[in-house]
Amino acid sequence: MTSPYIDLPGRAFWRSGVVDQPPDAVQGLYQRKFRFDPALRFATAGSCFAQHLARNLRERGLNLVDEEPAPSGLSAASASDFGYGILSARYGNIYTARQLRQLIQETRGEFQPADIVWEKNGRYYDALRPAVEPNGLSRPEAVLDHRAYHLGRVRKVFQNADIFVFTLGLTEAWVHRPTGTVYPTAPGTIAGVVDPLVHEFHNFTFQEIYDDLTNFFELCREENPGISFLLTVSPVPLTATAGSEHVLSATMYSKSVLRAVAGQLYHERGDVDYMPSYEVITNPRAGASFYEDNLRSIRATGVDAVMNMFFGQLGETGAQAEPRVAGEREPAADNIRERERVLEEVQCEEALLEAFAP
Amino acid sequence: MINLCVLGDSHLNAIKGGWDLLENEYPDLELTFFGAGRKNMQFLEVSNGCLISSDPHCANRMRRTSNGLDRIADDYDGYLLCGLEFGLHAAVYLCMTHRIESDEPDDRVPVSDPCFARAIEDELRGTISVSTVRKLHQITDAPVAVVPYPLRCRSETIPVLKRIRETGTDQKVRDLADSAATRLSEEYGFRLFLQPQDTLSSPLGTNSIYSRIPGSNDGHMNASYGREVLKVVFGQFPS
Numbered sequence: 090m091t092s093p094y095i096d097l098p099g100r101a102f103w104r105s106g107v108v109d110q111p112p113d114a115v116q117g118l119y120q121r122k123f124r125f126d127p128a129l130r131f132a133t134a135g136s137c138f139a140q141h142l143a144r145n146l147r148e149r150g151l152n153l154v155d156e157e158p159a160p161s162g163l164s165a166a167s168a169s170d171f172g173y174g175i176l177s178a179r180y181g182n183i184y185t186a187r188q189l190r191q192l193i194q195e196t197r198g199e200f201q202p203a204d205i206v207w208e209k210n211g212r213y214y215d216a217l218r219p220a221v222e223p224n225g226l227s228r229p230e231a232v233l234d235h236r237a238y239h240l241g242r243v244r245k246v247f248q249n250a251d252i253f254v255f256t257l258g259l260t261e262a263w264v265h266r267p268t269g270t271v272y273p274t275a276p277g278t279i280a281g282v283v284d285p286l287v288h289e290f291h292n293f294t295f296q297e298i299y300d301d302l303t304n305f306f307e308l309c310r311e312e313n314p315g316i317s318f319l320l321t322v323s324p325v326p327l328t329a330t331a332g333s334e335h336v337l338s339a340t341m342y343s344k345s346v347l348r349a350v351a352g353q354l355y356h357e358r359g360d361v362d363y364m365p366s367y368e369v370i371t372n373p374r375a376g377a378s379f380y381e382d383n384l385r386s387i388r389a390t391g392v393d394a395v396m397n398m399f400f401g402q403l404g405e406t407g408a409q410a411e412p413r414v415a416g417e418r419e420p421a422a423d424n425i426r427e428r429e430r431v432l433e434e435v436q437c438e439e440a441l442l443e444a445f446a447p
Numbered sequence: 448m449i450n451l452c453v454l455g456d457s458h459l460n461a462i463k464g465g466w467d468l469l470e471n472e473y474p475d476l477e478l479t480f481f482g483a484g485r486k487n488m489q490f491l492e493v494s495n496g497c498l499i500s501s502d503p504h505c506a507n508r509m510r511r512t513s514n515g516l517d518r519i520a521d522d523y524d525g526y527l528l529c530g531l532e533f534g535l536h537a538a539v540y541l542c543m544t545h546r547i548e549s550d551e552p553d554d555r556v557p558v559s560d561p562c563f564a565r566a567i568e569d570e571l572r573g574t575i576s577v578s579t580v581r582k583l584h585q586i587t588d589a590p591v592a593v594v595p596y597p598l599r600c601r602s603e604t605i606p607v608l609k610r611i612r613e614t615g616t617d618q619k620v621r622d623l624a625d626s627a628a629t630r631l632s633e634e635y636g637f638r639l640f641l642q643p644q645d646t647l648s649s650p651l652g653t654n655s656i657y658s659r660i661p662g663s664n665d666g667h668m669n670a671s672y673g674r675e676v677l678k679v680v681f682g683q684f685p686s
Contacts, residue, residue, distance in 0.1 A: 160544075160545050160566045161537075161566065161570075162541060163566040163569055164572075164573075167562075167565045167569050170565075171562045224559070226560075227548050227549075227560065238556065
């Protein structure tokens with residue numbers, strides 16, 4: 090009787106698959122499920138780690154959907170301060186599957202979040218994306234107005250993407266008890282005030298996250314039947330836990346649950362792929378070398394290892410030379426500006442010389 | 448005698464024309480003009496305590512407008528920069544596509560007031576004017592002032608600008624732009640002379656009587672405009 094392990098490839102064994110592999114290039118770790126066409130439009134969302142993925146996808150020339158481009162004139166640094174150019178829309182970090190599900194429901198008019206205008210020092214913030222306006226807005230009405238516009242753009246993200254990349258970050262969240270609205274940060278952290286009668290801590294279970302993601306996938310496919318999904322688990326540990334366990338245990342629980350959900354969906358659904366970012370960063374062979382000294386932030390070398398693994402699956406064609414950002418074209422005003430600029434340059438010399446003619 | 452160095456692009460035309468109208472009223476003031484096309488003026492370099500142009504075309508223009516000088520010396524009593532990409536037109540273009548917080552909802556993209564102001568600030572920071580200010584600070588401690596591009600005369604002809612004029616939002620746009628420009632003047636250490644109120648037909652438009660080509664929406668103004676600007680400048684600069 091021969092062993093069922095006898096003909097397995099090297100990646101099936103710990104020694105050959107992990108110990109003997111360079112941690113920044115583990116062979117066979119990721120085998121893509123979908124055929125990758127460089128012309129595919131990628132949309133990104135998720136926790137902090139999603140920002141790394143988005144930046145790298147953009148820098149490496151993939152077509153990254155951006156339905157809320159920055160206003161003209163804003164520098165790259167300023168754009169980032171205001172939540173532009175980071176992910177596929179200005180939704181800020183989306184840490185939980187429930188938050189993602191509620192977002193797509195909200196874009197479709199199927200969910201109305203509660204208590205979404207938070208105040209701090211006389212300025213008002215969108216509670217579901219408080220970091221996108223560092224100075225807040227002047228009136229609560231402006232928050233609602235801006236959010237209404239934002240939701241329209243988010244819906245376009247779902248409609249225009251070919252592959253939606255979601256980075257699962259947390260299982261812990263703060264919830265508006267009466268309505269179930271999930272916030273990305275606890276009230277009082279950036280703005281707002283925590284009210285124990287209204288806000289409660291919740292640690293989402295495997296089943297809840299599984300159901301949330303499944304529901305999200307179905308709603309997304311109603312918006313865009315051809316869309317596929319790429320899940321990954323953020324390797325960034327919890328900054329803090331509001332649960333009763335030690336943060337190390339809480340982190341292990343969160344990541345384990347998220348990984349299990351991602352794995353189950355990967356095996357069950359043909360439209361879901363899984364990219365092992367978490368495995369790359371936490372690989373024991375790497376020690377903690379892919380983490381900064383705070384053992385939370387991911388070093389550039391770690392992000393590169395993840396992206397090299399991903400792009401290794403794109404094949405020789407790699408990425409397009411010219412990145413294309415999906416989204417609406419600039420309105421006609423830009424044509425006015427360009428026309429006037431050209432006219433002005435043509436007229437420039439002539440106008441200058443007039444006054445200095447002998 | 449107070450010697451002022453006046454640098455600029457095509458908009459120097461109006462300033463020179465204004466000086467021609469005012470010269471006799473300021474017998475103790477002497478202006479030396481250095482002008483070239485906007486893009487050419489970016490080639491000014493610091494060299495031996497002066498500014499020179501590494502671009503032959505620019506150098507030629509500057510010689511022509513200064514009556515033969517081939518360098519901008521460090522011994523002027525003040526330096527006045529005219530235009531060189533610095534202007535509030537960026538705010539006008541931006542408000543055609545983006546609406547600020549107090550604007551009525553329409554098909555433009557909503558943007559927060561701080562973000563709007565930051566966009567203007569970032570755009571102005573990248574101008575040839577600001578880079579020239581920094582170069583001048585390398586050669587002289589004399590005061591430096593900036594006169595922005597005039598606003599165009601055509602605000603009434605653009606539907607969205609007409610609309611925000613009717614709602615009064617144009618003044619708020621103007622306020623945001625002014626504050627952005629003022630912040631930059633403080634950051635880079637120059638005097639900022641915003642467009643004289645008397646030359647405006649609206650917060651975002653110049654009175655068409657000052658247009659270089661009557662009846663057109665040309666962004667260049669005439670000598671009368673230049674005179675109005677210089678009257679304000681001379682009242683406060685250099686001091």
